Amino acid sequence: MTVRIGMIGPGGMGQAHIDRIRSVIAGGEVVAVSDIAEDNVRTVSDTYGVKGYTDSAELIADPDVDAVMICSFGPAHEADIIACIEAGKRVFCEKPMTPDAQGALNVMEAEQRAGRKLVTVGFMRRFDESYRQMKAILDSGEVGETLIIHNRHRNPTVPARYTWDMAINDTGIHEIDTMRWLTGEEIVRVRVDTPKKTSKRFEHLQDPLILIMHTESGIWIDDEIFVNNQHSYDIQCEAVAESGTIRLSDQHLIERTGTVGRCNALTMDHNERFGGAFVREVQEWITAVSRDEHTGSSAWDGYAAACVCDAGVRALTEDGEVDVEMIDKPALYA
Structure with missing residues (x-):
């Protein structure tokens, strides 16, 4: 068919x-x-x-x-x-x-x-081979319980229509869902930290920012969201467990050595990195x-991510941690 x-x-x-x-x-x-x-x-x-x-x-x-x-x-x-x-x-x-x-x-x-x-x-x-390998190792239990996860989501630039809240609900939403899937836990609290702003941004943006998340069991997760880094589409993830650390490998397929030294090509957008x-x-x-x-x-995954995004957008304008508010999971999604 x-x-x-x-x-x-x-x-x-x-x-x-x-x-x-x-x-x-x-x-x-x-x-x-x-x-x-x-x-x-x-x-x-x-x-x-x-x-x-x-x-x-x-x-x-x-x-x-x-x-x-x-x-x-x-x-x-x-x-x-x-x-x-x-x-x-x-x-x-x-x-x-x-x-x-x-x-x-x-x-x-x-x-x-x-x-x-x-x-x-x-x-x-969820369909990227490197993330799937990371999840398989964590799920196997061979490195013990997951304690901390570091994420980096960096873009070369964004257009003027990119609004202040999109750092959370359009960019950070990728890590929000991936962390729920990777850990098998819901995210229950969030906070946003605001580092020094890059001069290479539109005035209405806080860029970069750090989204801090806590899961049900207490796993601490950070996500550096930097959407005007001027050089590459750079996705990083490192899981720190009780007896081992797993991180995504460098995002390049070939490395060259010559008169300019040792270097590799950088991915520039999501279609190239996650094709x-x-x-x-x-x-x-x-x-x-x-x-x-x-x-x-x-749809439950879409809802859960939206709940975390709602809390994250609130945290952009509030001090301290913001609780994620969710309904109980309906039977259809159990």
Whole structure:
């Protein structure tokens, strides 16, 4: 069975997914796209030879669309996800699932009414081979209990439309989900520390900042978020356990030596660094859809990340620690 996919929001990320599905992923075909920008719909539909809509509701209702990928602007996700659920169509939504916890609650309520999990959230780091190896070692218990985890999330630069809260709910959300998955625990408290600001930033930003998180058992986690480092897309993670330390290896495939010394190329964006993870993630989703199964992160994961983000955004403007407020996990997600 070929899964016929409708793409809502075929911007940079959406078109990268279309290219992957057309070139290296089996079992899926993008047959329609939707965007509120009419010129983009026309360009993308012409480029890929697919149907084009300016109304996402029309794409979701299209009988030729079996499943939907949502790669649009975060605040637009909630309505389209719920429409997909009500249409009985499986949906893959890029992070964040919703901009806040209330929107995620609305999505979960729709899923519970439907009685089955239809939503997969695009937390692609769970599919990265280096993170998976780290998790396998920690889960095995060979280095004892995890005590501390250090994270670094650095970008070369961000555009002017990057708002002050996006450091948490658009950038830090990656580490928030990855740490929940890596430790198998919920995050219960957060704090934000504010170092000296880089001069290479827009005036409205606190950059860099340090997000401090505590899990249920007391694991201490830090995340340096620095989105204007001027030189590379640099993702680091180091887990400190009772009898060993595990860290991601340097993010390069080749090292050269010559008259300029010893050096390696630096990754510049998420598609370059996590290309393999994106392929594995979308391939697994398409395969699951063809079997009418759910895979990957659930709406609960989207909700839990949103709760931590809400607390983190509060912590940007409040002194001290902020508790993460969450409902009990519904039976559908147990």
